[in-house]
Amino acid sequence: MNLFGDTDDIQLYHESFDDSWSDSDTLDHVRFVVLDTETTGLDARKDAIVTIGAVAVRRNQIMLDDQYEAMIKFAYNTSSVVVHGVTRESAQEGGVEEPVALRQFLAYLRDGIIVGHHIGFDVEILGERCRQRFGLDLQNRWIDTMELTLRLEDLGAFPEQEHLKKDFSLDGLCRRFGIPPHDRHTAPGDAFITAQVFLKLLRLARRYNMTTLADISQRWQPPEE
Structure with missing residues (x-):
């Protein structure tokens, strides 16, 4: 909450799109927000968000002073607890209520370009929770590092190596780029790992004259047989 009350966070989110990124913006200029969520399952309409981790990438750097992390209270344990390790009991003790976390996250995210590996589900569940809580649709563009990798693969960026x-x-x-998978399967850890991968992919993209937001935002299409 800030001095103007809870609703100001959502207002700040909406207003950030009044003068947002364009297709012609260079990669150095754009604020990317590398994101990961851990959830109680894979049904965006019914499952809960357990943790959110995000860190910004800008000017070819991971911006450690521009990151967000939250643990959210949730009602019941599922098999996903085995993977991400956050239990209902620990979330109830150390977490925040979902509306508070979502408002804070929207104020942090603003018009950032969301980035993540297989990010579609993260965007879907965050969008679903924001619709249910606030009647708000996420407006952010997003880039899937898996799709960017496949586009670069089609261009020959990953030659065969024994x-x-x-x-x-x-x-x-991570193995290909020599990135230690520290804190794997936690939202903040996976966001930071993915941010490192994303920087490597951006470096490769520039070699193939992909230098603008439009260049890296194109969706990957399977080659025609």
Whole structure:
């Protein structure tokens, strides 16, 4: 909450799109927000968000002073707890209520370009929770690092190497780029790992004359057989 009350966070989010990014903006100029969520399941309409982790990338750097993290209270444990390790009990003790976390996140996110590995579900569940809580649709553009990887693969950016399989999972890209998978399967940890991967992909993209937001925002299309 800020001095103007809860609703100001949502107002700040809406107003940030009054003068937002354009297709011609260079990659150095854009504020990317690398995002990961951990959830109680894979049904965006019914499952809950457990944790949100995000960190900004700008000017070819991970902006450690521009990040967001929240643990959200949720009602019941599921099999996902085994993966992300956050239990209902720990969330009830150390977490915040979902509306508070979402408002804070929207104020942090603003018009940032969302980035993540297989990010579609994260965007879907955040959008669903914002619609249910506030009647608000997420307006942010988003980039899937998996799709960007596949586009670069089609351009020949990943030649065959004997010691590396064509594994474009997040773990596979960490191995390819020599990135330690620290805090894997936590939202803040996966966001930071993905941000490192994203910087490597941006460097490759520039080699193929992909220098603007439009260049890296195109969706990947499977090659025609």
